[in-house]
Amino acid sequence: MHLFMLLVLSFILHTGTAHAAPDVAGFIKTSEGSGQILRAGDVIAATIGDVLYVSDTVTTSDQSTLGIMLEDDTVISLGPNSRLELSDFAFAPQEEKFSIAIRLLKGSFAYMSGVIGRLAPEKVHLETPDAVIAVHGTRFLVRVVE
């Protein structure tokens, strides 16, 4: 029994170190209707408090909306029938490591800059299928029609 527990423990510890948890990029803060998070081939129903990681795609359908807060306090919302990909995110002020890369693929979005937008606006990369958007610490809206 003890040996078994040890094995389980060493397994947990081992996998814990071998696969360090990916850094949290943000959280779902508001949700109406049925939004989804697409992560590594899985489809997850988005609910308030859910964690977002780099490479997640977030989608909404008819009548549904989502609000996201990233770790640097950037705030983004998705209107109905929208799709956003969080391509990159890093926020480590101590090491002056900053990065935001977001693809607004379709739908409507509201965006409000956070700390990265203030400290390192050149590290914020927003793009749609048609254009790139450079941000100098502000609030704006985007609509993308496919």
Added chain:
Amino acid sequence: MIARILLLILCLAFSGCAAKGTTVVLLKDLDGSVGQVQVSTPAGTQKLSAAGHSTRVSDSSAAPDVLRTLDQKKIEREFGPVLQAMPNPPETFLLYFEFGRSELTAESKPVPPMIIEAITRRNSRDVRINGHSDTIGQREDNARLSLERAEGARDVLIKEGVDPSIMQVFSHGEGNLLIPTADDTPEPRNRRVEVLVR
């Protein structure tokens, strides 16, 4: 061709039917100031710098259209649901400590009850305590100092009754100055703890 023209006429008649492309609209910040947004394609750039400024790009091979200015009513009509879905930005509180001590300054003493009020009102389970330093001395020492400051602030908030499980402590060191200064500059206003109720 005729089908496209008919579609265009239909689109013009019903403003909800939008044509392919990207539209960007600049808004006023919550504090009333207005920032800037640049929309670019390989064919050109358009700079939005006033509240309501808007441009449209039909596809990546075209330059952004000339600026238009949308009024509040039109913005509300076209972007109502997505504006509604915007999370409230975090509320920020600053705590300062007596020099070299774990006691809050007289000015900071009334702040913890305000923090607790914000946590209760927002029903927040996400409180960030960010320690900061000024730029005097070594970067590593400042990282440690600002962590100690943040941990001190957390202890104060625990004493005031905040649930420790909703608080996370971070150290920003000298990487996120409130008052921008050169390196090796003493600046008491930068030696702060920022509490974000998210």
